[in-house]
Amino acid sequence: MAEKGKKAETVVATNRKAFHDYHIEERYEAGMALQGTEVKAIREGLVNLRDSFARVDGTEVILHNCHISPYSHGNIMNHDPLRPRKLLLHRRQINKLMGRTQQKGLTLVPLRLYFTPAGKAKLEIGLGKGKHEYDRREDIKNRESRREVQRAMKASKR
Secondary structure (H helix, E strand, C coil): CCCCCCCCCEEEEECHHHHHHEEEEEEEEEEECCCHHHHHHHHCCCEECCCCEEEEECCEEEEECCEECCCCCCCCCCCCCCCCEEEECCHHHHHHHHHHHCCCCEEEEEEEEEECCCCCEEEEEEEEEECCHHHHHHHHHHHHHHHHHHHHHHHHHC
16 A cells, blocks of 8 residues: 555556466566657557567667557657557666567567556556467466465455
């Protein structure tokens, strides 16, 4: 629960497909280099992270395929919805990610986009390893068994 007088972060978009398709090993918080109309569109919730991914290009981390729809009250100078966006990370984090993503099977996946209490747009990215079909089936089995246990406990309390 948030303390009195402090605002919590407001989540704008989550990438639920990422948790279905990847085992997330590490998480990082990154700022984003955005244009003004992009920030306004994000505040309206016009963001889709579903098919997006991040890549380390040289000394930068770039977010690709993140769809931020054009701002409704924008003019002809509105932004391109699918443009690559630079993620702002510390040098040590970028070097660590560069080394880890060169390993077989690891990729950078955006998990959620949110605003901090200070009003800054942040993106949580995860270092993920792709799941196989049998991993997904096992996750479904575990989820179903947890639901059955919860139902049984609820019924026994009555």
